[in-house]
Amino acid sequence: MLKFLLSRIAQAVPVLLVVVTATFFIVHAAPGGPFSADKAVPPEVIEALEAQYKLDQPVWRQYISYLGDILSGDFGPSFKYPGRSVNELIMAGIPITAELAFYAMLVALGIGILSGVGAAMRPNTLQDYAPMTLAMIGICMPSFLLGPLLVLVFGIELEMVPVSGWGDIPGDKILPSITLGTGYAAYIARLSRGGMLEILSQDFIRTARAKGLSESTVIIKHALKGGLIPVIAFLGPAFAGLLAGSFVVETIFQIPGIGRFYVQAAFNRDYTLILGMTIFLSTLIIIFNLISDLISIWLNPKLRDEISNG
Amino acid sequence: MYKSLFSRTLNSALFYSKIVFKYVIIIQTFFLLSSCGENETNVSKGNQSGTLYWGNGTEPQSLDPQIATGVPEHHVISTLMEGLVLKDRKTLQPRPGMAESWEISDDGRVYTFKIRNNAKWSNGDPLTAGDFVWSWWRALQPALGNLYAYMLFPIENAQNYYEGVVSDFSQVGAKALDDRTLEVTLNHPTPYFLQLLDHYSLFPVHKETIEKFGSADQRGTRWTYAGNLVGNGAFTLEEWEINRKIVVKKNENYWDAENVRLNEVVFLPVENVVTEERMFRAGQLHVTASLPADKIAPYSEMSESPMRISPYLGTYFYRINVDVPHLQDPKVRKALAMSIDRDNIVEKITKGGQIPAYAMTPPGTMGYYPKSELRYDPEEARKLLAEAGYPDGQGFPVTEILYNTNEGHRKIAVAIQEMWKQNLNVDIQILNQEWKVYLDSESAGEYQISRAGWIGDYVDPNNFLDMFICNGGNNRTGWCNQEYDNLILKVAPAVKSHEERLEIFQTAETMLLNDMPVIPIYTYTSIQLIDPSVKNFDSNIMNHAYYKDIYLEEQD
Numbered sequence: 001m002l003k004f005l006l007s008r009i010a011q012a013v014p015v016l017l018v019v020v021t022a023t024f025f026i027v028h029a030a031p032g033g034p035f036s037a038d039k040a041v042p043p044e045v046i047e048a049l050e051a052q053y054k055l056d057q058p059v060w061r062q063y064i065s066y067l068g069d070i071l072s073g074d075f076g077p078s079f080k081y082p083g084r085s086v087n088e089l090i091m092a093g094i095p096i097t098a099e100l101a102f103y104a105m106l107v108a109l110g111i112g113i114l115s116g117v118g119a120a121m122r123p124n125t126l127q128d129y130a131p132m133t134l135a136m137i138g139i140c141m142p143s144f145l146l147g148p149l150l151v152l153v154f155g156i157e158l159e160m161v162p163v164s165g166w167g168d169i170p171g172d173k174i175l176p177s178i179t180l181g182t183g184y185a186a187y188i189a190r191l192s193r194g195g196m197l198e199i200l201s202q203d204f205i206r207t208a209r210a211k212g213l214s215e216s217t218v219i220i221k222h223a224l225k226g227g228l229i230p231v232i233a234f235l236g237p238a239f240a241g242l243l244a245g246s247f248v249v250e251t252i253f254q255i256p257g258i259g260r261f262y263v264q265a266a267f268n269r270d271y272t273l274i275l276g277m278t279i280f281l282s283t284l285i286i287i288f289n290l291i292s293d294l295i296s297i298w299l300n301p302k303l304r305d306e307i308s309n310g
Numbered sequence: 311m312y313k314s315l316f317s318r319t320l321n322s323a324l325f326y327s328k329i330v331f332k333y334v335i336i337i338q339t340f341f342l343l344s345s346c347g348e349n350e351t352n353v354s355k356g357n358q359s360g361t362l363y364w365g366n367g368t369e370p371q372s373l374d375p376q377i378a379t380g381v382p383e384h385h386v387i388s389t390l391m392e393g394l395v396l397k398d399r400k401t402l403q404p405r406p407g408m409a410e411s412w413e414i415s416d417d418g419r420v421y422t423f424k425i426r427n428n429a430k431w432s433n434g435d436p437l438t439a440g441d442f443v444w445s446w447w448r449a450l451q452p453a454l455g456n457l458y459a460y461m462l463f464p465i466e467n468a469q470n471y472y473e474g475v476v477s478d479f480s481q482v483g484a485k486a487l488d489d490r491t492l493e494v495t496l497n498h499p500t501p502y503f504l505q506l507l508d509h510y511s512l513f514p515v516h517k518e519t520i521e522k523f524g525s526a527d528q529r530g531t532r533w534t535y536a537g538n539l540v541g542n543g544a545f546t547l548e549e550w551e552i553n554r555k556i557v558v559k560k561n562e563n564y565w566d567a568e569n570v571r572l573n574e575v576v577f578l579p580v581e582n583v584v585t586e587e588r589m590f591r592a593g594q595l596h597v598t599a600s601l602p603a604d605k606i607a608p609y610s611e612m613s614e615s616p617m618r619i620s621p622y623l624g625t626y627f628y629r630i631n632v633d634v635p636h637l638q639d640p641k642v643r644k645a646l647a648m649s650i651d652r653d654n655i656v657e658k659i660t661k662g663g664q665i666p667a668y669a670m671t672p673p674g675t676m677g678y679y680p681k682s683e684l685r686y687d688p689e690e691a692r693k694l695l696a697e698a699g700y701p702d703g704q705g706f707p708v709t710e711i712l713y714n715t716n717e718g719h720r721k722i723a724v725a726i727q728e729m730w731k732q733n734l735n736v737d738i739q740i741l742n743q744e745w746k747v748y749l750d751s752e753s754a755g756e757y758q759i760s761r762a763g764w765i766g767d768y769v770d771p772n773n774f775l776d777m778f779i780c781n782g783g784n785n786r787t788g789w790c791n792q793e794y795d796n797l798i799l800k801v802a803p804a805v806k807s808h809e810e811r812l813e814i815f816q817t818a819e820t821m822l823l824n825d826m827p828v829i830p831i832y833t834y835t836s837i838q839l840i841d842p843s844v845k846n847f848d849s850n851i852m853n854h855a856y857y858k859d860i861y862l863e864e865q866d
Contacts (some may be wrong), residue, residue, distance in 0.1 A: 032746025036753070037379070037457065038763075040783025044452040044473065045459075052453070052529060082372050082530030084552070092552040148584070156591055163592040164585055166554075251582045254589065256553035262580065269746055 004307050010292075012286045020275070024066065027271050034079040034269040053079060066275070073274030080268040086276035093258030094280075096166055100176055100249070100257060101242035107181030108238070112188025113231065117219065119189070120196030120227070124270045131189060138186030147179040147252040166256035166262055176253040184238050188231055196227035229299055236292025240285035246264060351593025352576075357843050357864045358574035362857070365586045365598040369553050369579040373534040375510035376449045381853075382599075384510060386577055387424065390541040391513040394423050394442070394492070397502055399856040400848045402769055404504040408437065408514070408542065408565075409492070418499025418806055419466075423492040430563045431516050432546045439486035445514045446484050451527035458511035461767065464500040471562045498803035501811060502676070502770035509768060516540040544570045544858040553579055564858075571861035590616070590839045592648050596862070597847070597855075599841040603718060606661050606837065616839045619663040620849035623672055623766035624834035626664075628711070628726075632827050633788040636759050638706050641698040643826035646759075647684055648691035649733035650726055650833060659721050669819055669832035670764075671774040674851070678771045678812050680819045684830070688733035695734055703735030710739045713761035714748040722831070723761065730800045752805065754788050766832070771815040772802065778822055789827030795820055851857045 003268035035041055035049050050056045054065065069076055075086035122128055154175065155163035162172040199205060200223055208218045247259030258277065265273035297303045330508040352363045375387050396407035409423035429437040446465070449456050450472045463469040466483030470476040483495030489539040498504060506512060517526075519540045524531030532538055536550040544566070545558035556577040560570055578595065580586040583602045589595045601617060603608065609617035620769040630643050637643060652666030665673070669680035692702070711727065720742065727738040743751060752760050764784075766773045776782065776798050779847040780790035797818045805811050822828070846859045 015687060031747075032744075032750045036746055038749065039379075039457065040753070041457060042459070042783070045455045045457060048453045049455045049529075052455075068416050077530060080371055081369075082374070082377055083532060083534060084530070089552065148588075151588055159592075162594070163588045164580075164594060167596075226746065241799045252585055254578070254580055254582070256551065264581075267745060 001307060005294075006289075008290055015286065016282060020067070020070070020279055021063075023278045024063055025059070027269070027274050030269065032269055034271060050211075052148060053077070054098035063277065070275075070279065075279070076272040078270055078272040078273045080265070080273065084274050089199060089261055089273060090258060090276060090280055093256060093261055096255060097243055097246050097250070097257030097259060098105075099254060100166070100173075100180060100246055101239060103173060103177035104181035104184065104242050105235075105239060105252070107177050108188050109182035109231075111181070111185040113192050113228070115185075116189040116192030116231075117196050117224070119193045120200060121215070121219065128193075132193065135189040138182050138189075141182070143179050143183065143248045144252065146182060147175070150175050150179060151252070164252075166253070166255040166257075171254075175253060176249050179252070180242060180249045184242065187229075187238070191230045191234055192228055195230040196223060199223045199227040225299060229296055231297060232294065233296050234291055235295075236288035236290070237285070240281070240288045241248055243284060244281045312790075313364045314387045323372045324393050325465040326472070338846040345538070352592040353596055353841055353843065356576075356596065357862045360571065360862060362572050362575045362844070362860060362862060363596045364575055364577050365589070366577040366600040367579065368396060368554075368581050370556070371774060372530070373539065373550075375513040375515060376454060376458075377443075377529060378510065379457045382577075382579065385675045385855060386556055386558070387510045387513070388508075388543070388854070389545040389575055390547055391510065391515070391545040392543045394507045396856070397505075397508055397850075397854070399846070399854075399859055400539070402850050402852060402854075404507070407508065408442075412504075415426070418501075419496045421494045421496070421503065422487075423494070425490045425492060426565055427490070429542070431540050431542050432561050432563050433516075433540045434563055435516070435518070435540075437514065437542050438489040439492035440489065441514045441517065442492050443484050443486050444517050446482075446512065448481050448515065448520070448526050449511055450479075452528075453527040455529055456511060458509065458767070461509050461511045462495065464496050464498070464503055464506070466495045466497050466781065495560075500803065502768055502772065503708065505768045505770060507785065510541045510832075514542060516542075534558070545572075545575060548574070555579075566858065570858045572857060575857055590841075595839075596844050598839045601662075601839055604662060608799070614842070616813055617837065618840050618849060619736065619835050619837050620853070621665065621672070621674070621768060621851055622673065622734050622834040622853055623851040624764060625667055625670055625672060626722075626761075626763050626831045626834060627667070627670065628829040628831065629752070629757075629760045629762050629787050630827055630829065631755055631758055631760075631788055633755060636709070637758060639698045640825050641694045642700070643829070645691040645695040645698070645734060646730065647826050647829040648687050648694070650729055650829065650831065651684070651686050652730075655722060655725055656832050659725055660718070660832065661710070665835070665836045666826055667833045669823060670778075670830055671771045671815070671819060671829060672766070672833045672851070675766070675771050675774070676769050676812075677808070678815060681816060682823055684823055691733060695736075700736070703737075706734075706736045708737045708739055710741050710758045711761070712741050712743065712748065712751060712757040714745045719761050755788060756788070759829075762828075766852070771812070771819070772798070775815060775818050775822070778827065789825060789826040791821060791825065794821050797821075 036047055054062055065160070076086045077090060078086050115135065119131050130181040151163045154160045161174050162169040165172040166176070167173065205218060205223055209221050246257055249255070249264050250257045250259040261273065262277045265277060297307060343394040355361070356363050364385065366385055370378065370383040370386055371380065372378045372383065373387055373390065375391055379444050392407050393408040394407055395404040397403065398405055408425060408429050411425040412421055412423045414421055423438065425439050431437055446462060448454065448459040449462055450459055450468060452472065460473055467476050467481045471479060471482050485493045487493050519533050519538060520526055523538065536547045539547045544561055544564045546561045548557065549557040558575050560573050561567065564570060580589060580599070583600050586595065586598045587602060587605055590598050606617070606767060609615050630637050632638060656664040656666055668682040668684040671678060673679045673681050693701065711723045713723050723740045727740055730736050753759050764774065764777065777784040778789060779785065779795045779798055780792070797814055802811055802814045805814065840847065843862050843865050845861050845863050847855060
C-alpha cells in the first residue's frame with residue numbers, strides 16, 4: 001500500500017514539472033505583454049517595470065529563477081495588482097471557492113445519489129425515466145443559463161433568496177451552490193444508477209433478498225457500498241473540476257473566489273498569477289484523484305488484493 | 311397483469327412523491343434560513359445608515375494614486391485623497407480643495423496656492439505645501455511606473471526631470487515657499503492646469519506612511535492596505551477584501567467633514583454587467599457602473615426610470631493606417647468617412663443616446679464646439695473615391711477592419727462593412743483579436759483600419775488633439791504633419807486668451823479632418839442606473855462622482 005502511495009507521488013512530480021514548463025513558455029509566447037495598455041505606455045515606464053519583474057532577462061533565465069522561487073513556495077508578485085503576491089490572491093480566494101465547491105458537492109451528491117439509486121430500484125419505470133431525463137437536461141444545461149434562470153425566478157420574481165454575494169446576506173450561498181452542483185448531480189445520478197444496477201444483479205444481493213431482508217436493508221446495507229464505487233471514483237476529478245470550473249458561477253453571482261482571478265489573469269497576461277493558479281490547481285487535481293483512488297481501493301476488495309499482490 | 315402494472319405505477323408514484331416531498335422540505339429549510347433577510351436590502355439598510363452601495367466595475371489594481379489607472383481606481387481614490395482643487399460637480403469648474411485660494415501671475419505661468427490652515431492627513435498630521443512637492447517628486451520617479459506622469463509635464467522641467475535630462479529636482483517648478491504656500495511654475499501658460507489638479511496622479515501622498523512600508527519609488531508596497539493607508543480625502547479606507555468589497559468611512563479629520571453627509575461608501579467590484587443590473591433590481595446597489603445595451607430599451611420605457619444617460623468625454627473612432635498603399639490618399643480616407651451613416655449606428659446599434667461624431671474632440675469640451683465639414687454624403691464619397699482612381703470601387707483592394715473581441719464592436723464593424731459595400735462598392739473584411747493581441751497589432755502598425763476609443767483625462771481639446779502629433783504614442787496611424795505639431799506643441803500653449811486658443815484648436819482639428827487619418831464615429835455617453843434615494847449626484851462629462859456632496863434620502 002505504502003509502495004502504491006509512494007509511486008503515485010513520484011509520478012506526480014514529473015507531471016507537475018511538465019505543467020509548469022508548458023504553461024511558463026506558453027504564457028510568455030502569447031502575444032501582448034502584461035504592461036501593454038490602451039493608452040501608450042512611455043518607454044521609461046516599460047523599462048522600469050520589466051527590470052523590476054525581471055522580464056528584461058532571457059526567458060530561460062526567468063524560467064530557472066521561477067523554478068527556484070516555486071520550490072520555496074513563492075509564486076511571486078502579481079503583475080496586474082501591484083502590492084499583491086500571487087500567494088495572497090490564491091489564499092484570499094481559495095477558502096471561498098472551496099466552500100462553494102463543497103456545498104455544490106453536497107447538492108450534487110444529495111440529488112444525484114437519491115435519484116440514481118431510486119432509478120436503479122425500479123429500472124425502466126417512471127421512477128427511472130423521470131430523474132434520468134432530468135439528469136440528461138442537467139448535464140446539458142450550462143450554468144450560465146441555469147444560474148440566471150434561478151436568479152430570475154427565486155431571486156427577483158419570488159424574492160426568496162439574494163441574487164448575488166457570498167456570506168454577505170443570509171441565504172446568498174443557496175443559488176450558487178445549486179447552480180454549480182446541478183450539472184454534477186446529473187452525472188452522479190447516472191453513475192449511481194449504473195453502479196447500482198450492476199450490483200443489484202449480482203448473486204449476493206439475491207442471497208440477501210432470499211434471506212427475507214427488507215428492500216431498504218438490502219439497498220442500504222449491501223448494495224450501496226459497491227454500487228457507489230463509480231461515484232467515489234468520480235468524486236476526485238469532480239471536486240477538482242468544481243474548484244477550477246467555478247469561474248462562471250462566481251461571475252454570475254459575484255463571488256470573490258479564485259475562478260474569476262484565473263480567467264482575468266489570462267486576459268491581463270499576469271504571468272505569475274496564471275502560473276501560480278495553474279500549478280496550484282494541478283496540484284489539487286492530483287491530490288484529489290489520489291484520494292478518490294485510495295477510497296475506491298478501500299471500498300473494493302478486488303482492487304485491494306491487486307495492489308497488495310503486485 | 312393489469313393489476314400489477316397498476317400497483318407498480320402507483321408504488322413508484324408514491325415513492326417519487328416521497329422524494330419530491332423530501333426535496334421540498336430541504337429547499338424550504340434553505341429558504342427559511344434566508345427569509346430573515348428578505349426585505350432588508352442593501353439600499354434600504356444603506357439609506358438608514360448613510361451607506362452608499364456603489365457598483366464599481368472591476369477590482370482596483372492599486373489604490374496608490376501614482377500607480378493606479380482606470381475608472382474603478384479613480385472612484386475609490388477620489389474618496390481617500392484630495393488635490394489642490396476640487397471641481398464643481400455639474401460644471402467641473404475648479405473650486406477650492408486642499409488649497410483655499412490661488413493666484414495666477416499675469417503671464418499665466420506662475421500659480422501660487424494657499425494651503426488651508428485646517429488641511430490635515432487622516433491620522434491628524436498637518437498637510438503642508440511640502441507634501442505636494444514631495445508627492446510630485448515621487449510621481450516623476452520612472453521606477454515607480456506611473457502611467458500618468460505626463461499629467462505633470464506642464465510644470466517647468468517636470469518632463470526633463472522625468473526623462474533624466476535634468477537630474478536636480480530643485481529645478482522643477484514646484485516649490486514650497488512655506489508650509490502654507492505652494493508656488494508652481496509652468497513651461498507655458500496652460501489654461502487647463504487647474505483641471506489637472508484633481509487628477510489622482512497629482513494628489514498628495516503621505517510620505518511617512520509610504521517610507522514606512524518601503525522606498526518612495528518602490529511599486530506595490532503595503533502602504534495602500536486598509537489599516538496602513540493615510541490619506542487626506544473625505545473618507546478613510548476601512549476595509550479592502552480582494553474581489554469582494556472596499557469600504558471607506560467618513561474621515562473626521564477632513565477639513566470639510568461637517569459637510570460630508572455619507573457615513574460610508576461600499577465599493578463592489580461587479581465585473582459582469584448583467585449581474586450588476588440584477589443586483590440593482592434586487593436593491594443591492596444604489597448605483598451601477600453601466601448597463602447592458604439590450605436593457606436600455608426596457609429602462610427607457612419606464613415612467614420613472616432609474617436609468618441616466620449623459621454625455622461622456624470620449625470619442626469612438628476608427629484609426630486608418632496611412633502607410634497602407636491604397637489608404638495613403640486622403641481622398642480615399644474621406645470617402646470612407648463620408649459613407650458611414652452615424653445616425654443609423656447610434657439609433658439602431660448602440661442605442662444609448664450616443665451623439666454622432668464628425669470631429670475628434672467631443673462638442674462642448676471647455677466651450678469648444680468643433681466645426682466640421684464631415685457629413686454623411688455617399689454621393690460625394692463616391693466622387694472622391696473615383697478621383698482617387700477607384701471609380702465605383704473598382705480595383706479597390708479588400709480592406710480589413712480590426713477590432714478587439716467584443717459584441718458591440720462587432721456589430722458596428724458589420725454595419726460599417728455593409729455601408730461601405732453599399733455606398734462605395736468596396737469589399738471589407740472584419741477581423742477580431744483578443745484585447746492584448748489587438749493592442750500589439752495596433753501599436754506595431756499591423757492593421758489597415760482599426761477600432762479605437764479615447765476617453766479624456768481632463769477637459770480640454772488638447773487632450774484629444776495632441777494624440778496625433780508625429781510619432782505620438784497614441785497616434786498609431788503613421789500620420790504626421792509638422793504644421794499640425796507646431797500648432798499643438800508651440801502655438802496653442804503660448805497664447806493667453808481662451809478664445810484664441812480655441813481658434814488654434816479649430817485650425818488643427820480642421821487639418822486633421824482634411825487628412826482624415828481617423829474616422830470619428832460617435833461621442834460616448836455614460837449609462838447608469840441610479841436609485842432615486844441618491845441625491846446630489848449630478849452628471850458631468852467626466853462622469854466623476856463627488857462623494858463628499860452625495861447624500862441618501864429615504865424613499866416612502
